[in-house]
Amino acid sequence: MAAVRDWAEDNRVLAAAAVGTGLGAALWLYRRSGYHKKPSSFELSGGAVDASKVKDTVKEYYGEYNTLERGEGAVMKESKKVADLVDKFYSLVTDLYEWGWGQSFHFSRKLPNRDWTASEVAHEAWAAATIRLGPGKTALDVGCGVGGPMRTVAAVSGGNVVGITINEYQVQRATYHNEKQGLASQCKAVRGNFLEMPFEGETFDAAYAMEATCHAPTLEQVYSEVYRVLKPGAIFMTYEWVTTPAYDPANRRHVAIVDEIIIGNGLPRANTWREAEDAGKSVGFKLLDSRDVALASPAATKPWYMRLGGNVRALRWIGTVNGAIVNVMEFLRIAPRGLGDVHKMLFDTGVSIMEGGIEGIFTPMHMLVFQKPEEAGEQPAEKVAAASTAAAPAAAAPAKSSSGGGGKKGKGKH
Numbered sequence: 526m527a528a529v530r531d532w533a534e535d536n537r538v539l540a541a542a543a544v545g546t547g548l549g550a551a552l553w554l555y556r557r558s559g560y561h562k563k564p565s566s567f568e569l570s571g572g573a574v575d576a577s578k579v580k581d582t583v584k585e586y587y588g589e590y591n592t593l594e595r596g597e598g599a600v601m602k603e604s605k606k607v608a609d610l611v612d613k614f615y616s617l618v619t620d621l622y623e624w625g626w627g628q629s630f631h632f633s634r635k636l637p638n639r640d641w642t643a644s645e646v647a648h649e650a651w652a653a654a655t656i657r658l659g660p661g662k663t664a665l666d667v668g669c670g671v672g673g674p675m676r677t678v679a680a681v682s683g684g685n686v687v688g689i690t691i692n693e694y695q696v697q698r699a700t701y702h703n704e705k706q707g708l709a710s711q712c713k714a715v716r717g718n719f720l721e722m723p724f725e726g727e728t729f730d731a732a733y734a735m736e737a738t739c740h741a742p743t744l745e746q747v748y749s750e751v752y753r754v755l756k757p758g759a760i761f762m763t764y765e766w767v768t769t770p771a772y773d774p775a776n777r778r779h780v781a782i783v784d785e786i787i788i789g790n791g792l793p794r795a796n797t798w799r800e801a802e803d804a805g806k807s808v809g810f811k812l813l814d815s816r817d818v819a820l821a822s823p824a825a826t827k828p829w830y831m832r833l834g835g836n837v838r839a840l841r842w843i844g845t846v847n848g849a850i851v852n853v854m855e856f857l858r859i860a861p862r863g864l865g866d867v868h869k870m871l872f873d874t875g876v877s878i879m880e881g882g883i884e885g886i887f888t889p890m891h892m893l894v895f896q897k898p899e900e901a902g903e904q905p906a907e908k909v910a911a912a913s914t915a916a917a918p919a920a921a922a923p924a925k926s927s928s929g930g931g932g933k934k935g936k937g938k939h
């Protein structure tokens with residue numbers, strides 16, 4: 526019984542989702558303020574996708590990704606299709622994310638004596654401090670979703686945040702939340718592709734990304750755009766989804782787990798932590814810090830994957846219960862046809878994400894802190910290092926990453 530109580534305490538969000546959605550199907554309660562923090566059970570939709578086309582859109586999405594065989598090293602080679610697939614993905618999943626997770630579409634460690642919401646806020650506030658945002662300054666949120674992190678960063682720093690997302694429905698949801706939470710004057714969401722951002726060069730004082738740039742065909746593409754729109758000397762901090770040094774590309778189970786993460790989250794590929802470091806340096810950034818923050822204070826904090834429960838069997842059970850609720854609403858035409866398929870996709874990938882965390886082969890929060898050089902004419906760090914080595918072979922070696930060993934491991938498998 527003690528173990529059951531401990532599990533329930535650690536997984537209150539998941540338990541609340543399972544119980545709350547069941548009650549929500551029977552009773553639809555409105556808040557007196559008129560502010561709906563998340564869609565009710567009766568409001569689940571396909572986002573920007575017309576309700577009559579949700580099922581067909583799911584088929585289109587899976588039609589592309591199910592050509593990738595799990596365990597073989599999934600890579601979406603049709604990079605021109607990635608933006609469209611990501612847009613479809615977030616149209617399909619945004620309501621379900623808010624319904625079962627909240628407004629912050631990212632992971633965090635669970636801090637001592639804090640619930641998951643407080644832990645996520647601390648995770649976001651750390652970003653605000655790292656990028657040195659303050660009053661009178663404006664930061665870019667790269668891949669802002671519905672703006673949960675944006676609102677925290679703006680509120681704790683006193684600065685302004687402009688977020689970009691490829692999905693129009695997420696812009697609408699972010700704008701709604703910004704207004705209802707009194708942050709419309711500090712926060713703004715715009716629709717756009719973060720590979721071709723609609724901003725002038727040297728516009729922003731800082732930038733951050735919360736587990737969003739993993740959707741880029743290559744990190745170099747999105748990092749180069751971030752570099753372009755930042756002012757000289759500005760800080761860019763990103764939490765990246767990457768494989769860890771423990772990932773073995775020769776281990777078919779490892780590869781299958783990561784492939785499921787790719788397919789179920791609309792990713793074009795998986796990157797190693799070393800590839801992420803190199804991508805930033807190759808476009809001109811100075812690398813200030815690189816570490817997996819999931820590994821910090823392990824004796825005091827609980828792992829990020831505990832947000833999903835930490836128990837694969839329990840997560841599957843919760844997925845079955847919630848899935849049955851969604852299927853009933855779909856049958857009754859309260860929810861659009863095809864939403865049940867989306868729900869199943871998310872829980873299947875949730876299992877793989879948890880397995881990747883338990884085995885230590887995947888992290889969603891490898892923190893990279895980059896800085897754009899003060900001098901606009903400075904060369905990318907890799908070119909400077911190469912030139913220095915050629916001129917003075919005995920020059921000191923560059924500082925090592927705090928991530929440990931690793932690097933590229935196998936062609937086509939990251």
